[in-house]
Amino acid sequence: MTDAATPLPGWTHVYSGKVRDLYRSSDGADDGRLLVVASDRVSAFDHVLEPAIPGKGALLTSLSLWWFEQLAGADGGRAIANHLLPGQTPPAATDGRGMVVRSLDMLPVECVVRGYLTGSGWVEYQADGTVCGIPLPTGLGNGDRLPEPIFTPAYKAPLGEHDENISFERTVELVGPERAAELRDASLEIYRRAAALAEAKGLILADTKFEFGLDADGVLTLADEVLTSDSSRYWDAETWRTAETPAARMASFDKQIVRDWLAAHWDKQGTPPVVPDEIVAQTAAKYRELLERLTS
Incomplete structure (x- = not known):
């Protein structure tokens, strides 16, 4: 299994985030x-865990x-352009963890869509009746479905800093109205199509x-990971x-098991404790179950 420091023939390591590693082609020009x-790797509370x-x-x-395949039209919807390069095989040393993609001019907006009231949205709703400044009907509970999915963008902060929730008006300032x-x-x-496919499972x-x-022609292109547990x-x-x-x-179906265990066993000071084997196994099983249920 490769890591960020391992040389890969034909590829130059660019940087590593908490979870993913990025390489640039070094074959000639x-x-x-x-x-x-x-x-x-798994991260929680801004720390990479062991x-x-x-x-x-x-x-x-x-x-x-x-x-990516479903959104390219396999689900019967219109094809959404993505950054995958057809016919490109990642190095064997990546053990099924690599994707060869085209370089894009990335936009500085993280596009969040919420269909249910939960997480930080629930906290804000309790205080102000809004989610990311968007007014919602009264009487909603934690985990309730929203009347309609809402778009709540965030500004993609520089590496190592926290993203910042922004308004649609701020998004217009960043990338223009169109x-x-x-x-x-x-x-x-994409959210509505994915939610319908998930509901069927x-x-x-x-x-x-x-x-x-x-892309080079200015076409909006879906990039990075998409609709994963992370x-x-x-x-x-x-x-x-x-x-009840x-x-x-x-x-x-994600690392919430890890977060819950860490929250109960660590005060967020100093180095996080080592995650027990049983928590690791339960988390791996959740990731695997989601993949199997969606793709079967």
Whole structure:
């Protein structure tokens, strides 16, 4: 299994984030190819934890590739342009965790779509009756479905800093009115299509986030990972309908198990404790279950 420091023939390491590693093609002249590698690392509360989650990177990459295929028209909808380069095979050393993609002019907006009231949105709603400044009807509960999905963009902060929730008006200032509307409309379309596919598999797509860039012709292009457990909240639909507590109804197919364990065993001071083997195994099983349920 490769890591950020391991040389890959034909590729030059550019940088590593908490979870993913980026390489640029070094075969002759710069041809605009990038290699994105999803590691098995897991992060919570702005720390990379030990140990990694075995198989996580390959599971996330498989899920992204499946969703890119659906959004390219396999689900019957219009084709959404994405950054994958057809016919390009990642190095074998990436163990199924790599995607060869085209370099894009990335837009500085993280496109968040929320279909359900949860997380930071629930906290804001309790205080102000809004989510990211958008007024919502009174009487909603934690985990409730929103009347309509809402677009709540964020400004993509420099590496190592926190993203900042922004208004649609601020999005217009950043990318212009036509591009801002295109980002909003594409994000809502993708969310609705993905939510319908998930619903058919007995799953709820509560919220998600997308990143877009522009290709050489200025075409808006879906990039990065898409609709994975690390970028989205998925819930089991039957559990959501029948569970008696918000925590139970919103049990998610991601690293929430790790977050909950860490919150109960660490005061967020100093180095986080090592995550127990049973928590690692439960988390890996959740990632695997989501992939199997969606793609079966």
